[in-house]
Amino acid sequence: MPRQGKAPNRRSQAHLVLLCTGGVPLPTGASLRSLVRGNAHAGFWSRGGQSDLSIDCNSPERAANLVELIRERRYKPKPVRRAKIPTKVAGRMRPLGLPSADDKLVQEIVRMILERIYEPLFKNSSHGFRPQRSCHTALQSIIKGWQGAKWFIDIDIKGYYNNINHEILMQLLKKRIADPQFLALIRAMLKAGYVEDWQYHKTYSGTPQGPE
Numbered sequence: 001m002p003r004q005g006k007a008p009n010r011r012s013q014a015h016l017v018l019l020c021t022g023g024v025p026l027p028t029g030a031s032l033r034s035l036v037r038g039n040a041h042a043g044f045w046s047r048g049g050q051s052d053l054s055i056d057c058n059s060p061e062r063a064a065n066l067v068e069l070i071r072e073r074r075y076k077p078k079p080v081r082r083a084k085i086p087t088k089v090a091g092r093m094r095p096l097g098l099p100s101a102d103d104k105l106v107q108e109i110v111r112m113i114l115e116r117i118y119e120p121l122f123k124n125s126s127h128g129f130r131p132q133r134s135c136h137t138a139l140q141s142i143i144k145g146w147q148g149a150k151w152f153i154d155i156d157i158k159g160y161y162n163n164i165n166h167e168i169l170m171q172l173l174k175k176r177i178a179d180p181q182f183l184a185l186i187r188a189m190l191k192a193g194y195v196e197d198w199q200y201h202k203t204y205s206g207t208p209q210g211p212e
Helices: 010-021 029-037 060-071 101-121 135-145 166-174 180-190
Strands: 080-086 093-098 194-196 199-201
Touching: 060 101, 101 180, 166 180
Parallel strands: 080 194
Antiparallel strands: 080 093, 194 199
C-alpha cells in the first residue's frame, strides 16, 4: 500500500522518463541487454509470442532501431498472443499474454522506470511484488514485530487483470508522470489488442497477464 508523504524528486523522474523519450542517450546492443538482464525476472528471456526472433539475439542494430522507433514515435506494440494455462484451482484456466521479443524488451524498460518512480511511495510493511521483498521478508517482519491480531483478511479480486479500466489507470499515472510521450507509449501498450485462436481482438479494458 502506498504511503502518504513526500513524492519522488520530479527531476529524477524526468531523467528516467527521458531514457525512453529521447533526451538522454539510451543504451544499445549488448549494454541494453545487460541492463535488462540484471533486472528481469526468470523466464523473461524466452521466445516471444508474435515473433520468431529471440530477445537474446546478438544484434546491436536491432536494439538501436528499437530505440529510434520509440524516440520518433513510430514504435507500435504488436498484439500479444493469448494462451490459456491452468491455475492453482483444479479445472480453472486463466489467460496468459505472450508479447513479441521487441515488445517484451520495451515493457521491461518501462517497468524499470515505473518501479523507480513508484517504489519510494510504498510502505515498509508492503512486501508483494517489490524488489528484494517476498513472502519470506514478510514472515521475517512478523517474527521481529509481531504483537498479535484479531483479524486476518485474505482478498482475491476475481478477474482483476482483465477488467482494469484504461482511463482510470492513465489518470493515476498522470498524477506522477508529466511526460506525454511516455504516457502515450503506455497507452499504446494497453490498446495493442491480443490474438487468440488466430483471431485479433481489440482491448477496451484490462492488461495482459504474464506468468505468476
